[in-house]
Amino acid sequence: MRMIVPVDSSSSVPPFEQVRSGLAERINSGALAVGTKLPTVRGLAEELGIAPNTIARAYRELEEAGLIETRGRAGSFVASSGDESLSRAREAAQTYAAVTRALGLSADEALAIARAALRLAR
Template sequence: MDPSSGVPPFEQVRSGLARQINAGTLAVGTKLPTVRGLAEELGIAPNTIARAYRELEEAGLIETRGRAGSFVASSGDESLSRAREAAETYAAVTRALGVSADEALKIVRAALNHADR
């Protein structure tokens, strides 16, 4: 957590966990800390962690099993695969439009920055 960052805390938590899941640092089936436990550890509100977990669940990266807790879902690999497919489609479209690779990357960075707000 970076309190001085302009990125909202829930997004810092969500993106940090998503990176770890997609990189395989958090393996499929790994049990995540409880909402309250992680909130206490990071010194932020439980609702912030709950929102990050909800968004990760909606993205298919984690699954919540009631009182048993939240776990890294097996679809995490599928999410990364879908992102790669989307990137390949984007590359093909921008190439066909005659957009340079540098310009295409600028467009992606702008879109990602906009999505983080």
């Protein structure tokens, strides 16, 4: 399976983050279905022309987030918990929206707070 995840070498975003976020986006959107086998670390690194350690770090972070699972020599696959992760994130966002609305914050203020929290979580 050929997987193209765009990596912009001139971007200020580190390559591992570009790979991680690109795959996470595809998993969360359903473009990569549960059970889809991902390319090997070396295979994807070669395809993108970046170091295998870069891909390994992205895969590790995706695994920690529950979006992929590694099955030893069988490889890495889109995890079923990815569906659960997305559902939990939606629920958290709905709760956050209700709390900020109850506090009288504008949508712009609530988004600014959420963006700041996401930057700190990196």
